[in-house]
Every structure is written in C-alpha cells, then in structure tokens.
Amino acid sequence: MTTAAIEVHDVTKVFGGGHTLFGRSRHAVTAVNQVSLSVGRGETLAVVGESGSGKSTLARMLVGLEQPTSGTLRIGGRDAAELRRAGALAFGKMIQYVFQDPIASLNPRKTIGQILETPLKLLCGYDAAERQSRVAELLDAVQMPGDTLQRYPHEFSGGQAQRIAIARALAAEAEVFVLDEPVSALDVSVQAQILLLLRDLKRRFGLSYLFISHDLAVVEAIADRIAVMHRGEIVEIGPAARLFADPQHAYTKRLIASAPRIRKE
Numbered sequence: 001m002t003t004a005a006i007e008v009h010d011v012t013k014v015f016g017g018g019h020t021l022f023g024r025s026r027h028a029v030t031a032v033n034q035v036s037l038s039v040g041r042g043e044t045l046a047v048v049g050e051s052g053s054g055k056s057t058l059a060r061m062l063v064g065l066e067q068p069t070s071g072t073l074r075i076g077g078r079d080a081a082e083l084r085r086a087g088a089l090a091f092g093k094m095i096q097y098v099f100q101d102p103i104a105s106l107n108p109r110k111t112i113g114q115i116l117e118t119p120l121k122l123l124c125g126y127d128a129a130e131r132q133s134r135v136a137e138l139l140d141a142v143q144m145p146g147d148t149l150q151r152y153p154h155e156f157s158g159g160q161a162q163r164i165a166i167a168r169a170l171a172a173e174a175e176v177f178v179l180d181e182p183v184s185a186l187d188v189s190v191q192a193q194i195l196l197l198l199r200d201l202k203r204r205f206g207l208s209y210l211f212i213s214h215d216l217a218v219v220e221a222i223a224d225r226i227a228v229m230h231r232g233e234i235v236e237i238g239p240a241a242r243l244f245a246d247p248q249h250a251y252t253k254r255l256i257a258s259a260p261r262i263r264k265e
C-alpha cells in the first residue's frame with residue numbers, strides 16, 4: 001500500500017485561552033476544529049474558504065510552524081511531530097512551503113544564486129560543482145534566464161519572484177508542497193502562467209500539493225479535489241468537478257455563487 005503524501009487526522013488548534021501574567025484567562029480561538037483530510041501522491045487538494053476560516057493555520061501546522069493542540073499530521077507516512085524533533089533539515093526534505101508574498105519570502109540581501117544554493121548545500125549536501133549544475137536546472141525548470149543568478153529579489157516582478165521561490169522549494173527535493181495563496185498577490189494573467197508552471201512541475205517531479213486559496217477560479221484551474229473550510233471545520237470535500245457542478249453544503253453554494261470568474265454550470 002502506498003502511503004498518502006499528507007494525512008491529517010482529527011486535528012484541532014486552539015490559540016490563547018491560557019492564563020496571562022496577571023492571572024486572567026485570555027479569549028480562546030479555535031482556528032482549526034477536528035479536521036481530517038488526506039492528499040494522495042501526485043494529487044492536488046485545494047483548501048478553500050474565506051479569510052479567518054483556518055486555512056493558514058492548517059498549512060502552518062503541516063510545515064511545523066505551529067503545533068496542533070490535538071490530533072496527528074503525517075507527511076509521506078512520517079509523523080510531523082517526530083520529523084520536527086528530528087530537526088529542520090529532516091522536515092525540509094519532506095515538505096516545502098510556498099508563501100503568498102514571494103518578494104518578502106526571499107532574503108533581500110542575497111543574490112538568487114545564493115538563495116537557491118542554500119537548500120542544495122544544507123538539505124542535500126551537494127558540493128560546489130553539483131550545486132552549480134543543479135541551480136541551472138532549477139532555473140530552467142521554472143523558466144527563468146541564467147542571468148537571474150547574479151541579481152537580487154527586488155529586481156524581479158511578483159510573478160518572476162514566485163518562480164524563484166518555487167525553484168527554491170524544488171531545490172530541497174521534497175515531494176510534498178504546501179502552497180499558501182501562491183498566486184493571490186499576482187495579476188490574473190500572471191496567475192494563469194504560475195498555475196500552468198505548478199501543474200507542469202507536479203507532473204515532471206511527481207509532486208503532491210496542498211493548495212490553499214480563497215479564490216475559487218484559481219482552485220478550479222488546479223485542484224483534483226477541494227476541501228471547503230468554514231470557521232475551522234471542513235464542511236465539504238470532494239472531486240473538483242463534482243463540487244462545482246453539485247455543491248452539497250450551503251456554505252459551498254454561497255462561495256460558488258459569489259465567485260465572479262467561475263464557470264457556472
């Protein structure tokens with residue numbers, strides 16, 4: 001039996017609610033409430049929902065930036081808490097994160113060459129010659145020219161910077177990607193190019209995606225299955241075509257009805 005890329009089992013995340021220095025109890029927020037889902041190998045599962053529905057908290061738990069209050073998360077069959085204990089390197093080899101704001105996610109003081117070399121050195125242990133050829137391959141994979149390497153992040157447009165951030169994620173050689181609103185900051189025409197690139201890379205490198213978005217038109221272009229999140233819970237999950245053609249939950253119906261660019265059957 002092949003293991004799933006991601007398995008989330010009965011995960012809850014509560015923020016706050018503890019005692020402050022002054023003994024008062026703070027207001028508790030349940031950002032994620034008993035969520036279970038899985039992402040198969042080679043699959044794109046989109047998680048959609050409006051702002052505050054808990055999507056980013058789910059993503060942050062998957063990449064080890066937040067710890068669940070209860071429940072388990074597995075990446076490539078391995079327990080996320082154990083991976084975390086094994087260290088950042090073990091985590092980075094299993095799962096990579098692509099953020100909404102590509103320019104902010106790239107160190108402004110480093111050249112793109114240095115940015116791409118860091119995971120090749122730290123996570124993969126490549127020597128200088130191997131790093132040089134890998135960097136060239138990575139740039140080629142994201143369709144960026146060779147002179148990109150000597151330049152700095154601020155010299156690129158949002159779409160180009162997102163290509164570079166994707167190349168950095170590929171450098172780690174992880175097979176599971178969490179993409180948190182990766183095209184939301186980009187113009188619609190650029191969004192389409194990045195979505196095409198992501199689809200191409202998934203096929204070429206056998207990647208699996210958990211793709212977070214508030215935008216159903218974006219999700220329609222990339223998702224195999226869709227999970228609809230509302231107030232920390234998954235209210236509906238199913239194949240993308242079925243969900244658009246025949247939404248079951250009232251909240252899913254509202255989301256589809258209010259999406260301006262969606263193809264409505």
Ligand SMILES: Nc1ncnc2c1ncn2[C@@H]1O[C@H](COP(=O)(O)OP(=O)(O)OP(=O)(O)O)[C@@H](O)[C@H]1O
Nearest residue numbers: 015016029031049050051052053054055056057058
């Ligand atoms: N570190 C934190 N401390 C306290 N509350 C938090 C924290 N992070 C998130 N929350 C709360 O958890 C809930 C879910 O937030 P989350 O960012 O996961 O939602 P989201 O669907 O990703 O929204 P957005 O698209 O706006 O980021 C919100 O009520 C938010 O205020």
